[in-house]
Amino acid sequence: MIKGCIFDLDGVIVDTAKYHYLAWKKLADELGFEFTKSDNERLKGVSRMRSLDILLKIGNKQFDKETKLKFAENKNKEYLNYIMKMTPDEILPGVIEFLEELQNKKIKIALGSASKNAMTILTQLKLTKYFDTVIDGTQVSKTKPNPEVFIKGAQSLNLKPEECLVFEDAEAGIEAAISGNFKSVGIGSIDNLGKANYIMQGFDGITFEKIVKLIN
Ligand code: B16
Ligand code: MG
Numbered sequence: 280m281i282k283g284c285i286f287d288l289d290g291v292i293v294d295t296a297k298y299h300y301l302a303w304k305k306l307a308d309e310l311g312f313e314f315t316k317s318d319n320e321r322l323k324g325v326s327r328m329r330s331l332d333i334l335l336k337i338g339n340k341q342f343d344k345e346t347k348l349k350f351a352e353n354k355n356k357e358y359l360n361y362i363m364k365m366t367p368d369e370i371l372p373g374v375i376e377f378l379e380e381l382q383n384k385k386i387k388i389a390l391g392s393a394s395k396n397a398m399t400i401l402t403q404l405k406l407t408k409y410f411d412t413v414i415d416g417t418q419v420s421k422t423k424p425n426p427e428v429f430i431k432g433a434q435s436l437n438l439k440p441e442e443c444l445v446f447e448d449a450e451a452g453i454e455a456a457i458s459g460n461f462k463s464v465g466i467g468s469i470d471n472l473g474k475a476n477y478i479m480q481g482f483d484g485i486t487f488e489k490i491v492k493l494i495n
Contacts, residue, residue, distance in 0.1 A: 281462065281491055283443040284381055285432040288392035289323065290448030291466050292374050293404060295394070296323055298361035302354045303334055312338035324449030326393050326422045327351050355396075362396060365403045373482030378409040380487050387411045389432035391445065393422055412436055423451040426459025433461070444490070447475070462494055 289295040300319040307314035318337055322330040331351050335342065342350070381388055390397060390413040397415035401407045412435035414428050421427045426440075433443045445456035445463045450471040456463035457474060464479065465472025472478050476494040479485055 281386070281442060281444050283387035283389060283433065283436045283438045284487070285389040285391045285429050285436075285443050285445045285461070287324070287445075287447045287449070287452050288390060288394055288397050288400060291371070291446050292406070293365070293369055293371060293400065295362070295400060298358055299330075301361065302358040303330065305357055306350055306354050307334060307338060310338055310340055312340070314338070324393055324423055324447075324451050326416060327355065327395065329422065359396065359399070362400055362403060365400070367405050370404050370406065371481055373484060377482040377485070377487065378406075382409065384487065386487065387436040387438065389436050389443075390414065391428040391432040392416065393419075393428065423449065424454035424458065426455045426461070429456060429459050429461055433459075444494075447472075464490060464494075 286292055296319065299322060300316060303319065303322065304314050314334060314337060321333055325333065328347070328351060331347055378388060388410050390401065390410050393416050394400065395416035398413060401410065401413065412432060414431045414435065418431060419428045429443070429445055430440065433440050436443070440460040443461050445452070445461045446466060447453050447456060447463060448466040453463050453465055453472050453475045463475045464477045465475030466479060466481060469478050477490060
């Protein structure tokens, strides 16, 4: 029986990928190489430092650790300029209705995100009141596909993994859910999320009750 839901943030609750793209692109421009929107797909769900490594590989550039930390810090400052201008209008369609349905049904709610900015984003979107617990990039040492973020989420909700449903838009996130023994819903395409128990385009028009029936 599902007693809790664990949500990824970027690509599930809000599209912050477009701001990550603009901030990483600024760094690529400064370093003199092209970074496309299709390249940006490879950074979804990936931690900040791992994202930087992928970006530098695309540009065929190498730097020492200290320089890389400075690049990541500058990118994050640029990213936060966008994040601080976000409003609740940017919450993806159907998300609030879905969270309210969960609250009404006494289903526990967790966030499980790789982002170190997750609390800032939830605050900007006025969503903190819905979450019983928030596990973010500041609390995990192993990134998805390792299930650590979801396992910590379930533990914090006092639930077993098999009692939780994970919502994820990244392939690594679905893999993390499966390896942690969670049921999962993929938000996006069957091409990369085919291993999820159920796949949908978003929360618009969908209910928790319907999903539970479909995955059982
Ligand atoms: P930050 P998620 C992820 O969020 C993003 O998809 C990914 O592109 C980003 O690099 C990562 O957070 C770290 O973000 O730089 O804010 O710590 O999908 O796990 O909610
Ligand atoms: Mg995501």
